[in-house]
Amino acid sequence: MSAKTTETNRDQAAYRAVRDEFIAQWGVLGSAWGINRTMAQIHALLMVATAPLSTDDVMEELQISRGNAHTNLRELAGWGLIRSIIRKGERKEFFEAEKDVWKMFCTITRERKRREIRPAIGVLKDCVERTEMLREPEAVAFTKQTRALLEFVEMADSLLSKIVRSEQSKMVPWALKWLS
Amino acid sequence: MSAKTTETNRDQAAYRAVRDEFIAQWGVLGSAWGINRTMAQIHALLMVATAPLSTDDVMEELQISRGNAHTNLRELAGWGLIRSIIRKGERKEFFEAEKDVWKMFCTITRERKRREIRPAIGVLKDCVERTEMLREPEAVAFTKQTRALLEFVEMADSLLSKIVRSEQSKMVPWALKWLS
DNA sequence: TTGCACTTTCAGAATGTTCTGAAAACAAAA
DNA sequence: TTTTGTTTTCAGAACATTCTGAAAGTGCAA
Structure with a gap:
């Protein structure tokens, strides 16, 4: 040898x-x-x-x-x-x-949105809708808290949607610039 | 009654x-x-x-x-x-x-960075370092792939760090503007 | 120093998840 | 049709996580 x-x-x-x-x-x-x-x-x-x-x-x-x-x-x-x-x-x-890291990220994000974020939005919407007409202090506090959560999660969901729809060639340089 | x-x-x-x-x-x-x-x-x-x-x-x-x-x-x-x-x-x-949703998000993000992202970066760095001097085609492909993963995860880590260090009062309006 | 109110621990039980291996199903080729 | 190579399914085994409840620990106060 x-x-x-x-x-x-x-x-x-x-x-x-x-x-x-x-x-x-x-x-x-x-x-x-x-x-x-x-x-x-x-x-x-x-x-x-x-x-x-x-x-x-x-x-x-x-x-x-x-x-x-x-x-x-x-x-x-x-x-x-x-x-x-x-x-x-x-x-x-x-x-x-799939070996392209950006595509992998988009795929995983889309699935997690579907499996984890969407159901959470559903639960929160339901909670807000079913309590917002109540006037007991406890119920009012509950609605306020769940609404805050809902708004935050919906914003995160929209942001992720927009990111996932973007081109890697646009997002990555932009992110790097934003970081510096 | x-x-x-x-x-x-x-x-x-x-x-x-x-x-x-x-x-x-x-x-x-x-x-x-x-x-x-x-x-x-x-x-x-x-x-x-x-x-x-x-x-x-x-x-x-x-x-x-x-x-x-x-x-x-x-x-x-x-x-x-x-x-x-x-x-x-x-x-x-x-x-x-903690009821403030933004603070909750920051806390969770910091912990997940520490528990999940940091260890991944460690593993990937190690893989790249230990194979980048090899010349077999398989090893070269491996280094390329793990390096791409490493770069992506490091970028995500930095982005999250920056977001988590920001004020809600700056980030949220900015995000909403960016969305529209 | 003893009793009391509370917190902490942990062995074993209950429950939940993942894995194996073999049998059944399938579909191309003989 | 039968054979052959391959995929799919799934009951039970192996493994992992979570939970209970009781006992031990802690430290204050009588």
């Missing part, structure tokens, strides 16, 4: 170690968020993969069962963070992640 | 029903986020309470055990979302929530 090959193997091993560490840590971070650890790990794996992976590849790399891999791949596809690839002549389904 | 009293009682009952619904739903939303349901419910309860509540009040209102109430009150205090009140002449400890 040549010196060159030896060096390459060492580098390859070093890279693998860092990559595996990245996947593991991304899983930990995912759970700190509200996200299933395996789902976060599969996402990390696909984000740094150089080619689409099959369900079996994912099972092999992360040492997880077929059911687990399958379910989490579907879930990720549901979020729009990965897409499935069908290669002609191949029966197997492959998956690849 | 006078007509007036009857009306007041009905309103009181209506208010209670909406308030309890609010607390319950806030708990559900909390779990959709990564937050313990009881913790979210206690927070909701204290947000709309007109006076500070004791541990026993919380136990009574939410029908939960002392240990549960205690632990989650401490946790909320750890986040800085509630503070404890000691009344002179009283041995009992009371709790009240």
